[in-house]
Amino acid sequence: MSDRQIFGGEHEHTVSVLVYNKPGVLRKIAGLFSRRGFNISSITVGDGKDPGLSRLTIVVTGDDKVIEQIQKQLYKVVEVVKVSPIDPKHRVEREMALVKVRLDGGEKIELLQLVEIFRGKIIDVSNEGVIVEITGATSKVEAFIKLLASSHKIIEIARTGKVAMNRWESSYNGEGS
Amino acid sequence: MLFEALLHEKVDTIFGIPGGAIISVYDELCDYQDKIRFFLFRHEQGATHAADGYARSTGKPGVVLVTSGPGATNTVTAIATAYMDSVPLVVITGQVPTSMIGTDAFQEADVTGITMPITKHNHLVTSIEELPRVIKEAFHLATTGRPGPVLIDLPKDVQIAEGEFNYPNDIDIPSYRPTTRGHPKQIKKAMELLKNSKKPLVIVGGGANLSGTMDLVNAFIDKFGIPVVHTLMGHGVNPRDERLYFGGIGMHGTVYGNYAVTHSDLLIALGVRFSDRILGNPKKFAPGARIVHVDIDPAEIGKNVRVDVPIVGDLKSVLKEFLNFDFETDFSEWVKELQGVKERFPLGYRKGKYIKPQYVVEKASELFPDDTVVVADVGQNQMWVAQFYRFKHPRSFLCSGGLGTMGFALPAGIGAKIGNPNREVLVIAGDGGFQMNIQELMTINRYKLPVKVIILDNNALGMVRQWQQLFFKCRYSATLLDDNPDFAGIARVVGINARRVEKPEEVDAALEELANSKSPTLLHVLVDPRENVLPMVPSGGNLAEPLTDAPLDSGIVEKIRGGSDE
Secondary structure, three states, X not given: OOOOEEEOOEEEEEEEEEEEOOOOHHHHHHHHHHHOOOEEEEEEEEEOOOOOEXXXXXXXXXXXXXXXXXXXXXXXXXXXXXXXXXXXXXXXXXXXXXXXXXXXXXXXXXXXXXXXXXXXXXXXXXXXXEEEEEEEOHHXXXXXXXXXXXXXXXXXXXXXXXXXXXXXXXXXXXXXX | OHHHHHHHOOOOEEEEOOOHHHHHHHHHHHHHOOOOEEEEOOOHHHHXXXXXXXXXXXXXXXXXXXXXXXXXXXXXXXHHHHHXXXXXXXXXXXXXXXXXXXXXXOOOOOHHHHHHHHOOXXXXXXXXXXXXXXXXXXXXXXXXXXXXXXXXXXXXXXXXXOOOOOXXXXXXXXXXXXXXXXXXXXXXXXXXXXXXXXXXXEEEOHHHHHOOOHHHHHHHHHHHOOOEEEOHHHOOOOOOOHHHEEEEOOOOOOHHHHHHHHHOOEEEEEOOOOOHHHHOOHHHOOOOOEEEEEEOOHHHOOOOOOOOEEEEOOHHHHHHHHHOOOOOOOOHHHHHHHHHHHHHOOOOOOOOOOEOHHHHHHHHHHHOOOOOEEEEOOOHHHHHHHHHOOOOOOOOEEOOOOOOOOOOHHHHHHHHHHHOOOOOEEEEEEHHHHOOOHHHHHHHHHOOOXXXXXXXEOOEOHHHHHHHHHHOOOOOOOOEOOOOOOHHHHHHHHOOEEEEEOOHHHHHHHHHHHHHOOOOEEEEEEEOOOOOOOOEOOOOOOOOOOEOOOOOOOHHHHHXXXXXXX
């Protein structure tokens, strides 16, 4: 997915941030975003390649100037090792969602078909309903949820937020972990 | 162990107040009295501002030692002040024992959380083993790159824990490596622009003071004959050729300084951050100029104004590179143009029946030695000092520029005196701000520090009153302090020489007495309460359209002094 145009010069932009896994780091970064008035669409955290380092994937909205400031301000946080913008043209991105759906009767087949088409999985079943796992680009996850909502009763959704990585062929490459 | 580490960092002066969660550290302090001078203040904000004044005037980091909870939160305003002006501080706060963190224990506060956005870095120490490294890193972070305050939160159990003391010699924080050398290609580009410029202008910012490079700045200006202006924090620039000096710029800058910015074709900005007080309306700022911006902090470049040539680096190294270039320049036409504007619109004020604050500042500037450290508070007094005191040395004008913290001057002046026993220190404050940390008069007396203090008393929170006069139809909402005490009387009670000055004809003698005094002395000067700071570019206005005159509102005199002005 290329960076989504919102309006004017504003667009969605993904940055991957490598940080020392120390107490308070996430708070520092979240605090930085709110203090500077940057808009976070999603943020994910997890271990990276090296022990002691974590990788954050942050999706932010703003114009080019804001995006530049975000990168510079992130570097000022002492625990931040590397800020890597994610190439809008050459990247892979994934997000996972768990969706709890109520089943009252005849729509089971329809649901199974939908899950099949989107290559999702049913990971929990009961008399009342199911939980579906769906993985893919954000746009795919959103399309699935939209379709599902039009025909079924969704009880609960939990999304991971996006993780992303530059493709081998991307010119943005050049960092490890 | 803490003090051993501090000695390794060559700390010989500490500011603070003890308390329950830092009591064992203070106990240990008894054993270091011959190596470390400790100064007790009457409020943690005062102690922290003092450390700030010490740091600004000496260039060495200021060290603060306070207790947990309220002790720590009392430092917050002063830490934020230092953060906005990039002043190196190391603030050590006591904390409840690690086992009690999170239980809402007595005098517990989430100090690292609270100070996160106002420190360059902070750290909650969780074991004695990491303490030496944390201290080493704190001083490294506070003093290198773009300086700033660093806070170390030290739980009580860690304070008393025993451990082997191994102080690291070197430091390596892979995620923190400030760029110090400017990019040669950009430097060359900047100098090409200078070569082809007809109307270049150097803007000197606080970075020149912080990095100790004012001499190089002066040399650069002199070598190429470039006119120079400065921001509030850039005071102290002093080219050999006085004709190149065009004063301050921004909201209360000189007409000619702001004219120079507006008509320049090339701005060379050295260690400035282009704050809103400098820019006015950013869209109308320097419309005809290319901008070369040199700063150690890449995040400042392009943040508030468009920049044509960004140079990230230490001013010292960049200026040395600039000075390696040799070419002929002749900007005499441009200097002549600016001199013409300066003659037409000089800084000035009208004399009258009341003491004019501007005159007091001007006269003090004449009487005090050139290397005096002048500490202004915030508001009208600060702007009058900025306009009418001529600073010829770096680190000689201190004030809260970014945060605009009233109450800064008195404690910061004390810190400056502690750091510069051989220089005069002159505190110039307004009546409003002076009362915000007035308790530190006791500190002056406790240590018999010969700090000189002038209170410009206009019976008002003057800058706000000025805005109310100009923009809110003279409705003086909560700004008139017609019940001010006799400050000279208060000072005398505390043990400080003091004199109250009410008439213009008394001013010269009183100032001479102040300048010649060898002991702490305070002058309480009743100044014209109607006086405004002019010129003024209203917030967000165009630098090319300053307000140069405004009527004095004589109604104020009656309201607060109980008499007419005739």
